[in-house]
Amino acid sequence: MTHHWRLDDGRQTLVLAARGGSLPECVYWGAALPGGENLETLVAAHALDVTGGMLDETPGLSLCPEAARSFPGQPGLVLRDGGGTPLQPRFSFAETREKDSGLHLVYRDAATGIGLTFRFKPDLETHVITCETTLNADRPVHLHWLAAPVLPAPHLSDELIDVAGRWCGEFQLIRTPWSAGLRARESRTGRSGHEHFPGLIIPARGTTNTQGEAYGFHYGWSGGHRMLAEELPDGRRQVQFGHATGSQTTPGTQFQTAPLYLAYSNTGLNGCAVAFQRHARDRIIHQPNRTRPVHYNCWEAVYFDHKLPDLQDIATRAASLGAERFVLDDGWFGRRDDDTSSLGDWQVDARKYPEGLGPLINHVHALGMTFGLWFEPEMVNENSDLFRAHPDWVLGPMDQMRGRQQLVLNLARGDVRDHLYARIAAILSDHAVEYIKWDHNRVLPMPDAAQTSGSYALIDRLRADFPQVEIESCASGGGRIDFGILQRTQRVWLSDSNDALERLRIQHDAALFLPGSVTGSHVGPRHCHTSGRSLDISMRAWVAAQRHMGFEMDPRELTEHEAKVLADVTRWWKGNRDWLMRADILRLDSADPAVIAELQLAQGGSRFVTFAAKAATSAQISPRPLRLTGLEPMTTYRIDLINRSAAPGLSRGSPALKRGPLDVSGAYLMGHGVTLPWHFPETMWVLEGTRL
Incomplete structure (x- = not known):
């Protein structure tokens, strides 16, 4: 006797079959099959022959x-x-x-x-x-x-x-x-x-x-x-x-x-x-359709050095550049002057904030921005009131290796989760916090599925009681990104690297799994703190504009020119974000290995934007045509280079896109490709397209 089952989603078909009551195996997975396909025939056709040196039957490659x-x-x-x-x-x-x-x-x-x-x-x-x-x-x-x-x-x-x-x-x-x-x-x-x-x-x-x-x-x-x-x-x-x-x-x-x-x-x-x-x-993701605000995080501006006047000044400058959310990062709680103390002591540091967080939050709100706060709930420092009171709450033996001067709390324990919930809930109840950056800065001492389940339970409880609070998953950057954590959060911090060149490649490859609406990408400082590289503001801004845009640098460092470029790109992103954050991200096949390019296609295909970044020096002199994808071959599109003013002086010719928009077919754009002007390494062309 043979059982068989078929699953279809309109694009793929999965056929399962079991012989004689044994566990089922997948006998077909691929392109959608015709509705009348005879599954008995498929099962018979799937059987393998037997030859010398084998068992008399082929053991099934079953679902288990x-x-x-x-x-x-x-x-x-x-x-x-x-x-x-x-x-x-x-x-x-x-x-x-x-x-x-x-x-x-x-x-x-x-x-x-x-x-x-x-x-x-x-x-x-x-x-x-x-x-x-x-x-x-x-x-x-x-x-x-x-x-x-x-x-x-x-x-x-x-x-x-x-x-x-x-x-x-x-x-x-x-x-x-x-x-x-x-x-x-x-x-x-x-x-x-x-x-x-x-x-x-x-x-x-x-x-x-x-x-x-x-x-x-x-x-x-x-x-x-x-x-x-x-x-x-x-x-x-x-x-x-x-x-x-x-x-x-x-x-x-x-x-x-x-x-x-x-x-x-x-x-x-x-x-x-x-x-x-x-x-x-x-x-x-819950609440996926919420408008994504331009994000500002103060970490690389002040680190642990929190001074209210400086933070208010930074918030004012960030708002003038277009920021709509201000996130106060690590250093606001306990006696947290570096990473050696106070994890677990989730109470406002009265030395830094003698009147509490209220004055900063009020200032941020007066600027029209929402307010976010950093937590690392799953961790504890030995130099903390929590550890001194409950050393038994640590996961693993006390002679384990430390990581970033911290230990892990055992979230499989209900009393640990209850304590953390009470402390975090008190902060959220007493302050107008609309966003949490939830960090996880060290690995566990050993694999433990109960720890992950406990973390899920804590986040689920907080989300149930504070549904208006959005949560970002951060783990020293991209250390905890998957659909499991995204069931409980609305954003991921893809990488601690704010080097736009490195970030370009990271987010390009992450797009194989992640949409732009959840992928945080920030404009970092002129001199990147993690790579030592210095990059032009235009490159930094456009790389951030490829995903959920934000800033993470000290806006006081910006020149007048840099501030204008950043404000202009931010204004462009705001004007397009409603469709961009629901667009499909399509990686392009580039004829030039130095170029990393992608096309973001709006739902319904009425418009697109192509980001073509030159990550290195090309082997050849002239830019090779860049083939687009996902367009309708027999439809005409108007394409326009929106940052043509960034063309360098060495770009001395007059290709058509340097002069103005072009009306061409989807067949041409996908078959031949678009010829962009010459540009320096570590720069990006941005091409908008509209279906006519």
Whole structure:
């Protein structure tokens, strides 16, 4: 007997099948199939031949590959009973449930009392399929590894793209050739991590940003996680995602993976990117349609040196440049003069603010800006009143390595969460705080899924009681970015690097998963504090304008010219943000490796903006045409270079775009491309397009 199930979202089809009551496997995942496709035939066509040196049957690559059924690769489940004896269940079909437009497949092993439930839900608008696995047991068991539903990887693929990184260098795309054996990525730092963003894209042979097939995965979990991409001896390929191995530290009767988000594309990497962008913006994030204010953060202006007159002066200058939100960063609480003290003491420092935060907040509000405040609730300094009162609240042993002079609070404990909630809620109740920058500046001493669940519970409680307060996820920049934390926050701080050249590349690659509306990007100081590089204000401003725009520098350093340029770019961003923050970000295939370019396309396709940044010196003299994407071939567009006045003196010719707008077809713009004027490295052209 064969069971089969089909899921469709209008762009991709997923077909699951199970023979003889065994666990189901994916027999098709790819472009949408015809409605009348015979699934019995697909199941039969999926079967592999058997030859010498093999078992008499091919073990199924199921949604949870079972070691007990001779599967030759990494199993999808590793667990022990309460006494430590390994368990190897053999699951059989129990029931199918169709619920909330989704599919639930229930399997059970009567001998061990273990059950598995696989859930799938396609989204007809974002074209993302969400799936997860739940394990139930009749008695407590120790879980070492549980994979979200395991999917096959395509055969017509030569490489996989996963994501590495570091502090101030997040979202580095790593291309690894497929070969026999295992590619494993594991974050054991207790957060999604600078080093191991939980995402994977598998391109088919010949795929680029704009053309070809690609298969995308994202694991929506903010704690330690693991990814496996394995090519089996018989040539099949599997992909597994789950919590970090061993991070479930206590026995239990129920365990659940985080959601695994799946996207198929036949329009290059951009198809996966747009699906993930839309799903994050429209399904994951609460209040995604709120107008995004121009953001000002005072950290790189004052650091810990808080003086009310200086902060009021800075706020006045930021408002004059166009800022609409002022965020007071680290240093306002306890006796916080550096990073060695006071984490956990969430009370206003009376030395710095003898009248409390009221005078600063009132000044900010009088300027027409909202007010935000920095917290790092999950951490504690040993030099703090909280630690002296409750050293037992620390996660892990006391002889652990310190990180940034701090330890981690054990948020699996209800009393710890209650204390933190009370302190933060008191600040939010007593002050007109509309925004929290929620930081997480060190890794955990060991992977611990309960810590992540506790962090979620604390944020969820605060959001329920203070729904008007927006929260940004920061973890030394991009150390905690994923759909799990974005279910609870509205913005991410992508990187601590405010170097526009570095930020350009980081946010370009992050767009494979993140929409512009949640991706904070700030104009940094003239002399970048993390790279030592100095960049022109125009480059800094336009890079910030590619995402949710803000400033993070001392506005008192600006010359009259710099202030004008920044105010002009900010004014442009404000005039376009309503459609930009809902636009699809499409990465462009650049014929010049020195150029990093993207096109942001409005919903409905009526307008777009192209950012073409020259990150390095080109090998050739003349700019190569830049092909656009996502346009209607037979439609005419008016394109205009809005910053043509930035052309340098060495640009001595008169290409058409230097003189004025052009009316050309989408076919021309996508087939030949637009020829931009010559420009220096570390500068950017900004091209607006309108459908006529």
